[in-house]
Amino acid sequence: MNKRLIIGNWKMNPGTLVEAKKIAIKIKRISKKLQNSEVVICPPLPFITNCVSKKNINNFHVGVQTVSVEEEVGPYTGEVNARMINSIGAEYVIVGHSEERARGDSNVIVSKKLINALNAGLISIVCIGEKARDEGGLYLEELKNQIKESIANISKKFAKDIIIAYEPIWAIGAQEPMMPEQIFEMSLFAKKAFSDIFGTENGLKVKVLYGGAVNFRNAVDIINIGKVNGLLIGRESVNTPGFIELIKAVDKIS
Numbered sequence: 001m002n003k004r005l006i007i008g009n010w011k012m013n014p015g016t017l018v019e020a021k022k023i024a025i026k027i028k029r030i031s032k033k034l035q036n037s038e039v040v041i042c043p044p045l046p047f048i049t050n051c052v053s054k055k056n057i058n059n060f061h062v063g064v065q066t067v068s069v070e071e072e073v074g075p076y077t078g079e080v081n082a083r084m085i086n087s088i089g090a091e092y093v094i095v096g097h098s099e100e101r102a103r104g105d106s107n108v109i110v111s112k113k114l115i116n117a118l119n120a121g122l123i124s125i126v127c128i129g130e131k132a133r134d135e136g137g138l139y140l141e142e143l144k145n146q147i148k149e150s151i152a153n154i155s156k157k158f159a160k161d162i163i164i165a166y167e168p169i170w171a172i173g174a175q176e177p178m179m180p181e182q183i184f185e186m187s188l189f190a191k192k193a194f195s196d197i198f199g200t201e202n203g204l205k206v207k208v209l210y211g212g213a214v215n216f217r218n219a220v221d222i223i224n225i226g227k228v229n230g231l232l233i234g235r236e237s238v239n240t241p242g243f244i245e246l247i248k249a250v251d252k253i254s
């Protein structure tokens, strides 16, 4: 069965390793019991090795929030490349998050990071999202371009390792998510744009996630009505009681 993906992007939280370990332990415990979903936590880099478990835990994975644009090791102060990440047991990576795009990551940079991540064996979550909506529908062009240019130059053999996360920028950090009915339309749009590049078969298989103001109260409607294959969650992923409620509720959806 194709399980739903619940991805927690911890961003620059929590403040200490002790707190990070506490959250990870609780998420591991609940993940083992899941039937219909898988959980990926993406803590800050210094906490990754402490969150990765030595033994394989059912339905539990660790990812990182970004990766270097540089593929090879070398004189790149502050950078961490995809192979290093793979070597410490992380399996997923988020590329092109809007907070990174806001710091200067263009589609070209996102595409380079993605190629490095895929070559290193990481499953890659490519974030797309419009800043604002306009009546003329230009934002749809922006989204199509984000998909096209971010996954440009990628071999078809990697299509199965790419996940699209649709996150309208105006909903990130907001009080309310996008309406689930609209999420459904956007998920179809993303699948179509993906299939235009990688073919219908891959377009039908690609997982599309929604992100932006998801919490334990709205997650079920987003999955049921929005018909997305999972969720990318910011704030609620470090609010452990809320995140656990969310995981349990989503897992109950058959």
Ligand code: PGA
Pocket (backbone or CB within 6 Å): 009, 167, 171, 172, 173, 174, 211, 212, 213, 214, 232, 233, 234, 235, 236
């Ligand atoms: P949020 O963030 O859930 O706090 O809105 C989502 C994201 O940035 O991925």
